[in-house]
Amino acid sequence: MKLFTHFLCSLLLLVLAVPLHSAEKPNIIVIMADDLGYGDVSCYGAEALETPNIDALASRGLRFTQGYCSASTCTPTRYSFLTGTYAFRGERTGIAPPNAPAIIQPGTATVASQLRQAGYKTAVVGKWHLGLGGAAGPDWNHELKPGPLEIGFDTCFLLPTTNDRVPQVYVKDHRVLNLDPQDPLWVGDKKPAPDHPTGITHRDTLKMDWSHGHNATIHNGISRIGFYTGGHAARFRDEDLADKWVEQSVSFIESNQDNPFFLFFASHDIHVPRMPHERFQGATQLGFRGDAIMQLDWCVGELVKCLERLGLTENTLIVFCSDNGPVLDDGYQDGAIEKIGNHRAAGKLSGGKYSVYEGGTRTPFITCWPGRIKPGVSDEVVCTIDMATSLSRLTGQPVPNDDCLDSLDVLDALLGVEGAQGRDHLVQQNNGNNGTYAIRAGDWKLHRYDQRSARNVVVEQELSNTDVPQFQLFHLGKDPAENYDVADQNPEIAERLKKQLASIIEAGRTRTVSQAKLR
Ligand code: NG6
Ligand code: CA
Numbered sequence: 001m002k003l004f005t006h007f008l009c010s011l012l013l014l015v016l017a018v019p020l021h022s023a024e025k026p027n028i029i030v031i032m033a034d035d036l037g038y039g040d041v042s043c044y045g046a047e048a049l050e051t052p053n054i055d056a057l058a059s060r061g062l063r064f065t066q067g068y069c070s071a072s073t074c075t076p077t078r079y080s081f082l083t084g085t086y087a088f089r090g091e092r093t094g095i096a097p098p099n100a101p102a103i104i105q106p107g108t109a110t111v112a113s114q115l116r117q118a119g120y121k122t123a124v125v126g127k128w129h130l131g132l133g134g135a136a137g138p139d140w141n142h143e144l145k146p147g148p149l150e151i152g153f154d155t156c157f158l159l160p161t162t163n164d165r166v167p168q169v170y171v172k173d174h175r176v177l178n179l180d181p182q183d184p185l186w187v188g189d190k191k192p193a194p195d196h197p198t199g200i201t202h203r204d205t206l207k208m209d210w211s212h213g214h215n216a217t218i219h220n221g222i223s224r225i226g227f228y229t230g231g232h233a234a235r236f237r238d239e240d241l242a243d244k245w246v247e248q249s250v251s252f253i254e255s256n257q258d259n260p261f262f263l264f265f266a267s268h269d270i271h272v273p274r275m276p277h278e279r280f281q282g283a284t285q286l287g288f289r290g291d292a293i294m295q296l297d298w299c300v301g302e303l304v305k306c307l308e309r310l311g312l313t314e315n316t317l318i319v320f321c322s323d324n325g326p327v328l329d330d331g332y333q334d335g336a337i338e339k340i341g342n343h344r345a346a347g348k349l350s351g352g353k354y355s356v357y358e359g360g361t362r363t364p365f366i367t368c369w370p371g372r373i374k375p376g377v378s379d380e381v382v383c384t385i386d387m388a389t390s391l392s393r394l395t396g397q398p399v400p401n402d403d404c405l406d407s408l409d410v411l412d413a414l415l416g417v418e419g420a421q422g423r424d425h426l427v428q429q430n431n432g433n434n435g436t437y438a439i440r441a442g443d444w445k446l447h448r449y450d451q452r453s454a455r456n457v458v459v460e461q462e463l464s465n466t467d468v469p470q471f472q473l474f475h476l477g478k479d480p481a482e483n484y485d486v487a488d489q490n491p492e493i494a495e496r497l498k499k500q501l502a503s504i505i506e507a508g509r510t511r512t513v514s515q516a517k518l519r
Helices: 002-017 052-060 074-083 111-117 238-255 288-309 384-394 491-507
Strands: 027-033 062-064 121-127 155-159 186-188 227-229 261-266 316-322 366-368 376-378 425-429 436-441 444-449 471-475
Touching: 027 074, 027 288, 027 384, 052 288, 052 316, 052 366, 074 111, 074 384, 111 121, 111 261, 111 384, 121 238, 155 238, 238 261, 238 288, 288 316, 425 491, 436 491, 444 491, 471 491
Parallel strands: 027 261, 027 316, 062 376, 121 155, 121 261
Antiparallel strands: 062 366, 186 227, 316 366, 425 436, 436 444, 444 471
16 A cells, blocks of 8 residues: 555655656747848749748748848847847947957846757757957957857857858857968057058058948958958958858757757848959849848758758758848948848838838748648747747747746747747837836837937838927728827827836736836
């Protein structure tokens, strides 16, 4: 009898130890494009070019009409994608300069650390732009630490900042790749010598001219933001970046084909300087901006082909998204404006990069997992910030209480489960913590501009507000392009959203907070 009771107890313990939902461990690839707009690919309505590989993901998976990144610039979106916390809550989360120290502190839970804990091998390949090194910034000639490896990635192969910023070198794990110690790399924000050639002094030698900023050190015929010297053996050609990302990703996938892996494929396309490989130059009528979209599409195709070759297609979840909306002239004269024709980079939306209009943060967003997701179109609101919590649930990982503060579990919506709902609200922001926000709740959207200067929003197409009020209210259902501020006609709704936004900022978190408290 005693033995039997003992047996029963053990059985009970065993049952309790099994999580309610059994975890699934598909391979996961997040492909994040850079500055790609809602209307830039053919499955979202572009007619000036065709993106067959991205379209194929959409037709084999779920195409979201309301998929977002959390900010309309790069660093804050990447910060909140990885950490699951709104960037406006953090310090130094605005667009990072070349010598920025690591922005995400070691010990912070991230998408990568959560998946690593679930038994995944994790890698980031491509643009980082989240700082490297301790408080003094990156030590380019020695160990670049902390960085991705200290926040959950097993390996990394990076462009350290963004390619219009110096330096043009790859970082593999903790080191600049191919750095010759005899030719140390120096990076700074002041001219290192009076005769150091720059985009100003040697403008006539440039292969692509600048239009604003981007006039410091020249490399590969393109002048950049910031100065650097040395490290010549380590420098890359802009034209080869996409090939390198694919090569490194394929090798990571091949080495991990027998275990679950997570790959963050952080493409640099279609950020400036747009200098696609020669084989894509002239591929579209849109100039290098369009050609870079073709290059991005090619990368997607190569990743998909690799999965197919290894028999991993059925068991791999691919998420395709962008880090912010579109911009035409972002500092170089590459013909993007002159050649735009009828193409609308943000589709039907207003605004783009740097703005909290929908065009700034609503982007192409596709989930594809042939073994699990039924193809279709979803109108649910989902955001890159939700990956941390949603992928944790998928893989059976508890989310630490003090991290991933704004990452909501929208897994079922991401997988297209019948009747599943996405977010009922989302805060959008532009850059860092400068007091420019928008909140979307259902069909209503409120903009808030704390700084007067920020109200001169740079908007991409037509709409050019010169001085807007601190608060504006739009009805996205009736007015998706946010043309008509209806705050005066709907004062109660405007008040409700103002309060909701203020409580979200004040509460310091939105996950595991009673939603009533946030209203
Ligand atoms: C801006 C740059 C822009 C781009 C952006 C960051 C100027 C005038 N503009 O400051 O070219 O680099 O920062 O883009 O220098 S992001 O997509 O990485 O956020
Ligand atoms: Ca970007």
